[in-house]
Amino acid sequence: MRAAPAVDAAGVAHAPAGANARIVSLVPSITELLFALGLEQRIVGRTGFCIHPRERVRAVPKVGGTKAVKIDAVRALKPTHVIVNIDENEPATVDLLRAFVPNIVVTHPLTPRDNIALYTLLGAIFDCRDAARHLADTLEARLRALALEAWPERRVLYVIWREPWMTVARDTYISAMLRLVNWHTWPAVRGGATGAARYPSFDFDAPWLANVERVLLSSEPYRFTDAHRNALAADPWLAGKKVELIDGEMVSWYGSRAIAGIDYLMQIARAAI
Known part of the structure; x- marks a missing residue:
């Protein structure tokens, strides 16, 4: 019996790609996931922000950034598949790519558990179901381990940018990751499926x-440093609040990184108890 087509986040069904697939990934965490799925030989392009796995990804040609994709560079690679993300890539860019790329695979995980569907999607398209199932089983084990512990509720402000200061809405992947250890992001707003409201600006006098x-x-x-942390810790608006640095890759990267991300969150959450 022929396997059912895999359906991506845009509702598009994808048939199995075959052994000659040529993949361009415009999403850093997806590039890392493709390597974890054993697809290294089929990856022909990536963005400059696709930096993991650090040693192996260097051999893959760059095609610009996630927001500034070099369309001609992608065209020259003759991809059969380009993998994009609703949050990270511009709709206008994706439209341009559709003109010459046979398969655009759209991703949009919003919770850690959504990674299981992501593994399954790529496993079905690129015929690496065993590797995808292994990742899914490993992630499930981490989620079960989380559920066995009682995590005290914490109210946090997760800062992603300065000038202007920006944070995350509660319906983002980042906020969902933090909720795994009962850390709830503020302000208590939802940003919707797409758009700037998912990453609202704020002032420290809010x-x-x-x-x-x-x-x-x-x-x-934004790469916050010890200098930023020290300056904010001395700010009167933040008196009495703990100000600390956090590894953004571990919290915001989905795909295979989500597994290590859960381990990381459990570690820092235990230290905060």
Whole structure:
């Protein structure tokens, strides 16, 4: 019996790719996942932000950034598949790629558990179901381990940018990751499926900041440093709040990184108890 087509986040069904697939990934965490699935020989292009696995990814040609894709560079690679993400890639760019790429695979995980569907999708398209199933089983084991522990509730501000200051809405993947250890992001807003409202700007005199116990300065997309942490810790608006750096890759990268990300969150959450 022929396997049912795999359906991506845009509702598009994809047939099995075959052994001659040529993949361009425009999503850093997906590039890492493709390597974890054993697809290294089929990856022909990636963005400059696709930096993991660090030693092996260097051999893959770059095609610009996630927001500034070099269309001609992609065209020259003759991909059969380009993998994109609703949050990370511009709709206009994806439309341009559709003109000459036979298969655009759209991804949009919003919770850690969504990674299981992501593994299954890529496993079905690129015939690496065993590797995908192994990742799914490993992620399930991590989620079960999380559920066995009682995590005290924490109210956090997760900062991703400065000038302007920006954070995350509660319906983002980042916020869902933090909720695994009962850390709830503030402000208590939802941003919708797409758009800038998912990553709202804020000021440190916002009334809701009184609810926050911990301020988490992410290492990406803005690379916060000890100097930023020290400056904010001395700010009168944040008096009495814990200000600390957090590894943004571990919290915001889905795919195979989600497994290590859960281990990382469990470690720092235990230290905060």
